[in-house]
Amino acid sequence: MAKRFIFALIVLLLPLFTRSFSPDQPTDRRLLVLVDDLAVRSSHSIFFKSLQSRGYELEFRLADDSKLSLQRYGHYLYDGLVLFAPSVQRFGGSLDQAAVLDFVDAGHDLILAADSSASDLVRGIATECGVDFDEDPEAVVIDHIGYAVSETDGEHTLIAADDFIQSDVILGATGIEAPVLFRGIGHSVNPANTLVLKVLSASSSAYLANPRTKLSSPPSLTGSAISLVSVVQARNNARVLICGSLDLFSNRFLRYGVLKSGSSKKHDKSGNEQFVTEISKWVFHERGHLKAVNMSHHKVGEEGEPAMYRISDDLVFSVEIYEWSGSSWRPYVADDVQVQFYMMSPFVLKYLPTDEKALYFTSFKVPDVYGVFQFKVEYQRLGYTSLSLSKQIPVRPFRHNEYERFIPAAFPYYGASFSTMVGFFIFTVVYLYNK
Structure with a gap:
């Protein structure tokens, strides 16, 4: 009896100690931060404090801690993972590459920062997320034109990057005001992969090479094909940030003034702090997270949803769409939301006007085709979580008495039938009575 009581108590209390992504409260709150050295906690404290000031609970652990685990009794212990351990060869405890990928597949978020010491484990995680670091472990990003003027850097590996993605939802409406300091390794993304987006790209004069050796062959990556920071939004709306520079998040780079080569304007402070703050808001769903609720339909003049429609019926369709602001849901306003009335292919495709209070609605006539249809709302927009809703409804033809x-x-x-009858009658009379 005592064992049964303890087991029942664990089952009841476990949800209180474990948290997972909630559609009604999508902002991740409990983050696991894995580091090579606990000194990163102080050298990158500005970034960590910015997360804590926004309500996140950070748990710092060494990446090779023997007690590491992302889940317990089938429940995930954390909502997000910050991997600041580029040189780790093997995770501790039950954590491995497959566990990290399963964590993302379960809908959780990941920030991964690498550098020139990136291990095969870290590179493997990035590859599985759709990002390929250069095979040469010594190759770093070099830019002899777009470098940051510095007294301590003569190899032009300290870059002042300002080629940002044009997306207010990912980087904020104000935009990044100063160039971002970057020192590290670059990566490439497959242009055919629509899930991966380059957030910060190198300039056209950049290339990947070992600064301590002379080039004997053309660089593997050059120009804007080099991505410095990329993000991935998976089909399950999990978000991943991959960066080739751990220093980009460091206090030194966040406080450092920046003067880009060839520019006369010196910024007293780099854009790193603004950049990492804005991009982390997006990664952890403080921006760009949508939900659709109350999808409904009914005949014009009625209120309840019918069990089926008849061909040529007039109907009204509506759905409510909200955006998470980081603390509450607010109406999402856009002019590109569509509804499909679908059977094998769309028979009706209409844009949904909105009342700017989250309600999207339209009306149309049921097509003159009967079968099993679906109302489908599939919405994909850069930086926003995707929406995919459907509701099935049969459509019947007219009954014989309708x-x-x-x-x-x-x-x-009708005229042909009656004329045939009259003609037959006249023919019969003439045939029978004509001698």
Whole structure:
């Protein structure tokens, strides 16, 4: 009896100690931060404090801690993972590459920062997320034109990057005001992969190479094909940030003034702090997270949803869409939301106007085709979580007693029938009584 009581108590209390992503409260709150050295906690304290000031609970652990685990009794212990351990060869405890990928597949978020010491484990995680670091472990990003003027850097590996993605939802409406300092390794993304987006790209004069050796062959990556920071939004709306520079998040780079080569304007402070703050808001769903609720439909003049429609019925369709602001849901306003009335292919495709209070609605006539249809709302927009909703409804033809008594389009057939009858009657009379 005592064992049963303890087991029941654990089952009841476990949800209180474990948290997972909630559609009604999508902002991740409990984050696991894995580091190579606990000194990163102080050298990158500005970034961590910015997360804590926004309500996040950070748990710092060494990446090779023997007690590491992301889940317990089938429940995930954390909502997000910050992997600041580029040189780790093997995770501790039950954590491995497959566990990290399963964590993302379960809908959780990941920030991964690498550098020139990136291990095969870290590179493997990035590859599985759709990002490929250069095979040469010594190759770093070099830019002899777009470098940051510095007294301590003569190899032009300290870059002042300002080629940002044009997206207010990912980087904020104000935009990044100063160039971002970057020192590290670059990566490439497959242009055919629509899930991966380059957030910060290198300039056209950049290339990947070992600064301590002379180039003997053309660089593997050059120009804007080099991505410095990329993000991935998976089909389950989990978000991943991959960066080739751990220093980009450091206090030194966040406080450092920046003067880009060839520019006369010196910024007293780099754009790193603004950049990492804005991008982390997006990664952890403080921006760009949508939900759709109350999808409904009914006949014009009625209120309840019918069990089926008849061809040529007039109907009204509506759905409510909200955006998470980091603390509450607010109406999402856009002019590109569509509804499909779908059976094998869309028979009706209409844009949904909005009342700017989250309600999207339209009306249309059921097509003159009967079968099993679906109302489908599939919405994908850069930086926002995707929406995919559907509701099935059958459409029947007219019953035999629902047609009009006389159909105007059939008047020629009516005339032909009656004229045939009259002609036959006249023929019969003439045939029988004519001698």
